[in-house]
Amino acid sequence: xxxxxxxxxxxxxxxxxxxxxxxxxxxxxxxxxxxxxxxxxxxxxxxxxxxxxxxxxxxxxxxxxxxxxxxxxxxxxxxxxxxxxxxxxxxxxxxxxxxxxxxxxxxxxxxx
Amino acid sequence: xxxxxxxxxxxxxxxxxxxxxxxxxxxxxxxxxxxxxxxxxxxxxxxxxxxxxxxxxxxxxxxxxxxxxxxxxxxxxxxxxxxxxxxxxxxxxxxxxxxxxxxxxxxxxxxxxxxxxxxxxx
Numbered sequence: 001x002x003x004x005x006x007x008x009x010x011x012x013x014x015x016x017x018x019x020x021x022x023x024x025x026x027x028x029x030x031x032x033x034x035x036x037x038x039x040x041x042x043x044x045x046x047x048x049x050x051x052x053x054x055x056x057x058x059x060x061x062x063x064x065x066x067x068x069x070x071x072x073x074x075x076x077x078x079x080x081x082x083x084x085x086x087x088x089x090x091x092x093x094x095x096x097x098x099x100x101x102x103x104x105x106x107x108x109x110x111x112x
Numbered sequence: 113x114x115x116x117x118x119x120x121x122x123x124x125x126x127x128x129x130x131x132x133x134x135x136x137x138x139x140x141x142x143x144x145x146x147x148x149x150x151x152x153x154x155x156x157x158x159x160x161x162x163x164x165x166x167x168x169x170x171x172x173x174x175x176x177x178x179x180x181x182x183x184x185x186x187x188x189x190x191x192x193x194x195x196x197x198x199x200x201x202x203x204x205x206x207x208x209x210x211x212x213x214x215x216x217x218x219x220x221x222x223x224x225x226x227x228x229x230x231x232x233x234x
Binding site for chain 2: 035037039041051054060096100101103104105106
């Protein structure tokens, strides 16, 4: 299975600060169809995961544009431009290029 | 409005079979491209994709658990089921079902249920 390694595991931020989370894959996530099936999810405390980003850089429905995704091949980044209180929780990257879909270990975003 | 809701036994004994139901509304699993997956999460840990069934009745399983999993859907295409045989303590987790609009277009896991907690204990 593809292993996704997220760094850091814990991220402390102040409101308004911009932060980035890294997701590195053990294999290239570029599919033969030209797509890169890399996703980002946020799981707020006590809630289900919510999709933020699909196909590396596409914003999910209703997701604020302070979230952005980038990357290619094996290295990907989620950036939050100006953290808000509602952004606190655990962020997961996920790949679906190689079966089975796999998730990263998570990055917990907390208030400094 | 798309909603999904999982239901299950809450607690069961080791070696038993776990049966879970995902009831959903706001979409039909008979719509071309639609997929419903099962994903689980042990407390404090990451997520693990288990299985999926698509609009055409094709089934997909995580190879690491395939021998113990069976996914199915009802004829009205409003419920999806998951059975896990021979459960043990390691199967203790919150189980989620999640919709994907179209895997081929990269539309994975856009809606999730609230999850159902399952504890395996003697």
